[in-house]
Amino acid sequence: MSPPPKTPTASTPATTAPTAPTGAGSPPGSTTPTATTAPPGLTTAPPSLTPPAPLPRTTALPGPPNIARSLATRRTGAIPGLLYRPAAPADPVKAAEVDRRLEAWARALDLFPPAWRGDFSGFQFGRAVVLQHPGALDLERLTVAGQLLLAENLVDSCYCEEDEGRGGSRLGLGGPLVLAQSAIDPFAGPAELEAEWREGVQADGPLRSYHWSVRDFAAFATPSQTDRFVHDIARLHLGYLAEAAWSETRYLPRVWEYLVMRQFNNFRPCLSIVDAVDGYELPEQLYARPEIQRITALACNATTIVNDLYSFTKELASDPEHLNLPQVVARNEGHGLKAAYLKSVEIHNRVMEAFETESAALSATSPLVERYARSLATWVSGNHEWHATNAHRYHLPDYW
Amino acid sequence: MSPPPKTPTASTPATTAPTAPTGAGSPPGSTTPTATTAPPGLTTAPPSLTPPAPLPRTTALPGPPNIARSLATRRTGAIPGLLYRPAAPADPVKAAEVDRRLEAWARALDLFPPAWRGDFSGFQFGRAVVLQHPGALDLERLTVAGQLLLAENLVDSCYCEEDEGRGGSRLGLGGPLVLAQSAIDPFAGPAELEAEWREGVQADGPLRSYHWSVRDFAAFATPSQTDRFVHDIARLHLGYLAEAAWSETRYLPRVWEYLVMRQFNNFRPCLSIVDAVDGYELPEQLYARPEIQRITALACNATTIVNDLYSFTKELASDPEHLNLPQVVARNEGHGLKAAYLKSVEIHNRVMEAFETESAALSATSPLVERYARSLATWVSGNHEWHATNAHRYHLPDYW
Numbered sequence: 001m002s003p004p005p006k007t008p009t010a011s012t013p014a015t016t017a018p019t020a021p022t023g024a025g026s027p028p029g030s031t032t033p034t035a036t037t038a039p040p041g042l043t044t045a046p047p048s049l050t051p052p053a054p055l056p057r058t059t060a061l062p063g064p065p066n067i068a069r070s071l072a073t074r075r076t077g078a079i080p081g082l083l084y085r086p087a088a089p090a091d092p093v094k095a096a097e098v099d100r101r102l103e104a105w106a107r108a109l110d111l112f113p114p115a116w117r118g119d120f121s122g123f124q125f126g127r128a129v130v131l132q133h134p135g136a137l138d139l140e141r142l143t144v145a146g147q148l149l150l151a152e153n154l155v156d157s158c159y160c161e162e163d164e165g166r167g168g169s170r171l172g173l174g175g176p177l178v179l180a181q182s183a184i185d186p187f188a189g190p191a192e193l194e195a196e197w198r199e200g201v202q203a204d205g206p207l208r209s210y211h212w213s214v215r216d217f218a219a220f221a222t223p224s225q226t227d228r229f230v231h232d233i234a235r236l237h238l239g240y241l242a243e244a245a246w247s248e249t250r251y252l253p254r255v256w257e258y259l260v261m262r263q264f265n266n267f268r269p270c271l272s273i274v275d276a277v278d279g280y281e282l283p284e285q286l287y288a289r290p291e292i293q294r295i296t297a298l299a300c301n302a303t304t305i306v307n308d309l310y311s312f313t314k315e316l317a318s319d320p321e322h323l324n325l326p327q328v329v330a331r332n333e334g335h336g337l338k339a340a341y342l343k344s345v346e347i348h349n350r351v352m353e354a355f356e357t358e359s360a361a362l363s364a365t366s367p368l369v370e371r372y373a374r375s376l377a378t379w380v381s382g383n384h385e386w387h388a389t390n391a392h393r394y395h396l397p398d399y400w
Numbered sequence: 401m402s403p404p405p406k407t408p409t410a411s412t413p414a415t416t417a418p419t420a421p422t423g424a425g426s427p428p429g430s431t432t433p434t435a436t437t438a439p440p441g442l443t444t445a446p447p448s449l450t451p452p453a454p455l456p457r458t459t460a461l462p463g464p465p466n467i468a469r470s471l472a473t474r475r476t477g478a479i480p481g482l483l484y485r486p487a488a489p490a491d492p493v494k495a496a497e498v499d500r501r502l503e504a505w506a507r508a509l510d511l512f513p514p515a516w517r518g519d520f521s522g523f524q525f526g527r528a529v530v531l532q533h534p535g536a537l538d539l540e541r542l543t544v545a546g547q548l549l550l551a552e553n554l555v556d557s558c559y560c561e562e563d564e565g566r567g568g569s570r571l572g573l574g575g576p577l578v579l580a581q582s583a584i585d586p587f588a589g590p591a592e593l594e595a596e597w598r599e600g601v602q603a604d605g606p607l608r609s610y611h612w613s614v615r616d617f618a619a620f621a622t623p624s625q626t627d628r629f630v631h632d633i634a635r636l637h638l639g640y641l642a643e644a645a646w647s648e649t650r651y652l653p654r655v656w657e658y659l660v661m662r663q664f665n666n667f668r669p670c671l672s673i674v675d676a677v678d679g680y681e682l683p684e685q686l687y688a689r690p691e692i693q694r695i696t697a698l699a700c701n702a703t704t705i706v707n708d709l710y711s712f713t714k715e716l717a718s719d720p721e722h723l724n725l726p727q728v729v730a731r732n733e734g735h736g737l738k739a740a741y742l743k744s745v746e747i748h749n750r751v752m753e754a755f756e757t758e759s760a761a762l763s764a765t766s767p768l769v770e771r772y773a774r775s776l777a778t779w780v781s782g783n784h785e786w787h788a789t790n791a792h793r794y795h796l797p798d799y800w
Contacts, residue, residue, distance in 0.1 A: 174574070174645030175653075175661075178638050182660045185635070186690075188697035189659055190750035196656040223688035227631075234634040235585070238578050241641050245574030253575075256596040259589055260582045261575075284684045288623035290586075297588035350590035 042356060044083055077388040079309055080400045081342070083349045085377060087385035090130040094139070099126035101143045102150060109212055111154060111205040124386075125150055131382030132270065135375065137279030144216045145270075145277050148229075151209035152236070152269060155180050158206045160240050163318065170244035177237045183210040185230050221276040224284040232269040239265025246323065258328040259301070259347075267307070267383065268300040274375035282372040291362055292369065298355035299376040303383045305348040310387040310394040312341065338399045355380075442485050442756065443478075477788040479709055480800045481742070483749045485777060487785035490530040494539070499526035501543045502550060509612055511554060511605040524790075525550055531782035532670065535775065537679030544616045545677050548629075549670060551609035552636070555580050558606045560640050563718065570644035577637045583610040585630050621676040624684040632669040639665025646723065658728040659701070659747075667707070667783065668700040674775035682772040691762055692769065698755035699776040703783045705748040710787040710794040712741065738799045755780075 078084065102125050106112060125146045129136075136142040159176045161168040183201040187194060201207040210233075218226045242261045246253060253261065275282045286292055308325040315322040316337075325347065330340035359377070363370035387394060478484065502525050506512060525546045529536075536542040559576045561568040583601040587594060601607040610633075618626045642661045646653060653661065675682045686692055708725040715722040716737075725747065730740035759777070763770035787794060 172645040172649035172651065174638070174641035174643075175649070175651060178642035178661050178664055179657065181635075181638055181664070186694070186697075187656070187660050187663055188694050188751075188754070189656075189663075189701060190747055190754070193656045193659060193747070196654070197660060200654075200656060222685070223690065224684055227688040227693075231627075231631040231634065234631065234638060235581075237638055238574070238581055238634060238641075241574035241638075242578035243574075245572040249572035249575070251572065251575060254596070254600075256587070256589075256593045256600060257575075257579060259593060260587050260597060261578050263587055263589075264578055264581070284624055284688070285622070288627040288684070290623065293627075294586070294588050297586075301589060347590055347593070351588075354588070354590070 042083055042085055042352075043078075044081060077391055078384070079345060079388075079396060081345050081349075082306070082309070082384075083352045084306075084384045084388075085381040087131055087378075087381040088134050090127050090382075090385075092127075094142070095124075095126035095130045097126070097139060098129060098143050098146050099124075101139070102126065102146045105143070105147060105212075106150060106209075109205070109208050111150070111209050113158070113205065123150070123153075124390075128383075128386050131385050132379045133274065133277045134378060134382065135278045137277070141220060141277045141279065144213065144220070145273060147209070147213035147216060148273065149270060151206070151213045152233075154209045155206040156240070158204075160244065170248050173244045174241055177241065180207055180210055181234060181237055183207045184214040184233060217273070217276070221273070222281055224287075225273070225276045225281060228272050228284070228287065229269060232272050235264045236266065236269055239263075243323070250321075252331055253323070253328060255325075255328055255332055258323065258325065262304055262308070262325070263297060263301055266300050266304045268296070270383075271300050271303070271376055271379050272296065274379055275372055278371075278375055280368075280371065282368055286366070286369065287372075291358070292372075295355060295359045295362060295373060296376065298351055298358065299380050302348060302352040302355055303380045305344070305351060306380075306384055306387055309341070309344060309348060310390075310396075313395050313397050314393070338397070341397060341399055352380075442483055442752075444481060444483050477791055478784070479745060479788075479796060481745050481749075482706070482709070482784075483752045484706075484784045484788075485781040487531055487778075487781040488534050490527050490782075490785075492527075494542070495524075495526035495530045497526070497539060498529060498543050498546050499524075501539070502526065502546045505543070505547060505612075506550060506609075509605070509608050511550070511609050513558070513605065523550070523553075524786075528783075528786050531785050532779045533674065533677045534778060534782065535678045537677070541620060541677045541679065544613065544620070545670075545673060547609070547613035547616060548673065551606070551613045552633075552669060554609045555606040556640070558604075560644065570648050573644045574641055577641065580607055580610055581634060581637055583607045584614040584633060617673070617676070621673070622681055624687075625673070625676045625681060628672050628684070628687065629669060632672050635664045636666065636669055639663075643723070652731055653723070653728060655725075655728055655732055658723060658725065659705075662704055662708070662725070663697060663701055666700050666704045668696070670783075671700050671703070671776055671779050672696065674779055675772055678771075678775055680768075680771065682768055686766070686769065687772075691758070692772075695755060695759045695762060695773060696776065698751055698758065699780050702748060702752040702755055703780045705744070705751060706780075706784055706787055709741070709744060709748060710790075710796075713795050713797050714793065738797070741797060741799055752780075 129142050129145045129149060133142055133145055136145070155177075157168070159168050159180065160170070160173060162170060179201065182197065187197040189197075201211055214226065214229065217229065221229070239261055243265050245251070246261070282292070287296075305325055312324055312326055315324055316327075325344040326337060326341040329335060329343050329347075330337050333340065333343075335343065355377075359373035363373045529542055529545045529549060533542055533545055536545070555577075557568070559568050559580065560570070560573060562570060579601070582597065587597040589597075601611055614626065614629065617629065621629070639661055643665050645651070646661070682692070687696075705725055712724055712726055715724055716727075725744040726737060726741040729735060729743050729747075730737050733740065733743075735743065755777075759773035763773045
């Protein structure tokens with residue numbers, strides 16, 4: 001499985017400054033047709049060789065405000081041709097403090113298998129959430145965002161991943177995942193069976209991590225925001241189960257089917273907490289509206305496809321059959337991997353543009369929606385920064 | 401799989417009056433310790449032989465009002481010792497009209513595989529929803545409730561059930577179910593891939609049935625109510641996938657694990673529409689509160705366990721390994737099936753009592769919550785009536 005929640009938990013820390021793995025040359029916006037019409041603050045990483053085909057744009061987009069345009073300088077680690085908004089750099093002191101609190105929490109709950117002891121510093125949860133939630137109301141909320149991220153990674157890594165040697169299995173995965181869901185969506189029944197369930201969901205680290213992180217989240221989130229998260233974890237589990245099923249049956253999904261699965265096996269649970277972490281609420285009546293659901297899905301899909309693009313060489317090296325977007329495009333359309341990769345960058349850019357256009361239009365209708373769309377965009381930027389600067393984890397293919 | 405949505409779609413119509421399959425003798429409430437302290441309107445079916453052990457009650461409960469106590473007459477088809485509230489009889493004219501509209505809808509959308517042509521009358525969707533939603537605002541909403549029920553049955557029957565010869569498969573089930581979920585939780589991406597997705601979810605009857613029934617539901621439900629349904633279908637799919645996984649790996653769940661799975665593979669999507677069908681809304685801020693989630697889960701679990709009890713002999717006959725509550729109790733606790741069945745009735749009664757107690761307490765706090773709790777209770781009653789009178793589908797074991 002290539003689940004997004006796993007991504008921000010590099011087991012090798014990026015301790016050195018990012019370097020340019022490929023020959024990114026010219027300043028942003030200077031070489032591609034897309035860049036010349038890009039919305040303000042939206043950057044196209046400069047391609048060094050064959051830029052993707054021009055992306056049709058109907059209009060120049062204002063994009064979410066308050067994106068620091070001054071930061072739109074040359075990005076050395078970014079994928080050439082990729083549309084993205086630069087992120088504010090992570091405050092290393094804040095990141096270290098979040099990591100300290102997270103580690104204390106994880107140790108207190110005995111979350112990690114014995115083999116993992118000592119590994120904590122490699123995860124970079126603190127840096128991830130500091131990049132993703134620059135507007136977090138306080139360190140407590142940032143830490144809870146980190147707890148949720150850690151929990152998502154733990155469930156994925158211990159239950160879903162077969163090749164990580166932690167007992168995960170695609171076969172029969174539906175069993176552990178429904179019990180995991182129950183750790184955040186409580187069982188209701190006769191008292192003595194509820195007691196057995198309570199004991200059961202405390203008996204394993206991944207279940208404990210789900211249970212206690214959501215309990216901490218619910219302490220400041222509204223019941224609606226908590227229910228939103230529970231729904232998004234159900235979506236995530238459905239995505240894991242679809243990916244496991246296709247892997248088991250060696251089914252090659254069509255590109256749209258792959259992207260549908262990836263809309264479920266998706267960063268969404270990380271993004272849909274943005275308002276709670278920032279200390280406000282997009283009221284559920286607004287959140288549930290189809291157009292808000294749509295910009296949420298677009299932001300989540302853009303940032304999830306970014307994960308496919310940055311982890312492409314890593315996944316290819318560990319499992320040449322592993323499904324990710326370039327692979328699925330290549331195998332469906334008879335392209336070579338390079339052409340499929342460049343087409344995948346284009347697919348990402350189209351999703352990113354749709355998010356920018358549609359969120360700008362909706363933002364004009366309500367200050368709360370504007371704030372929410374900005375929080376989503378900021379998370380997407382921070383997650384891109386995490387990927388682009390994580391040179392120890394990701395290496396771009398030699399396609400430019 | 402033994403999914404609840406399948407239950408109300410008998411392929412053999414119950415066209416004759418229900419008969420007593422077992423020797424139910426005395427009037428309700430006259431023979432068991434539970435019945436003497438039962439809340440008003442709540443009936444204990446008279447056991448003819450060995451009643452379950454007395455159920456501890458802390459107080460006599462008022463129970464939801466407006467339950468027609470005058471209907472609490474002797475129930476011939478009910479499981480001896482089972483706690484239930486009698487339902488208002490279904491209006492056969494209304495049921496026939498819903499069936500007529502449903503059939504027209506299903507034919508127009510070409511929902512059924514060719515082999516099913518002519519089978520429609522056997523399903524009894526109309527009678528099911530008329531029993532379950534006696535307070536439906538109008539026939540249109542009742543028909544949409546029937547559409548949703550039909551869609552849930554179609555997905556289950558065509559994708560999940562291996563032994564119905566419609567191509568269902570436990571192996572790889574995660575793939576079809578994530579695409580099915582996307583039929584009601586739309587994909588967002590580049591326009592041409594969205595067009596392929598739209599075509600894809602129109603290409604198969606089960607997907608069309610999900611898509612169009614939810615579109616019709618959303619025409620009168622609020623976005624919050626629609627999102628609630630989408631979440632509940634995600635829960636249902638997780639339950640299907642857990643059941644399929646355990647079947648594939650031949651895992652014997654503990655009783656609490658089985659009941660957790662059954663809280664997901666559950667009638668919940670049918671119950672959580674009760675307010676929309678009746679023409680009001682329990683606002684999402686209330687619905688999302690843990691105590692409202694809890695009474696919702698209790699009602700849904702009570703009525704889902706009723707399904708296990710009534711379908712026990714049918715499932716045993718078709719697959720002796722099929723997991724249902726009495727089987728799981730028997731295999732975990734070394735009981736014979738009879739003792740396990742009687743214990744399962746007791747488990748049901750405890751869940752039913754918890755629902756009654758807790759919903760009564762919450763109902764005192766808000767007229768809207770009272771109305772919602774009453775709608776849930778009414779659905780539970782109607783569903784019991786459907787099971788208890790469906791003598792052509794269900795036969796009780798000879799345990800009394």
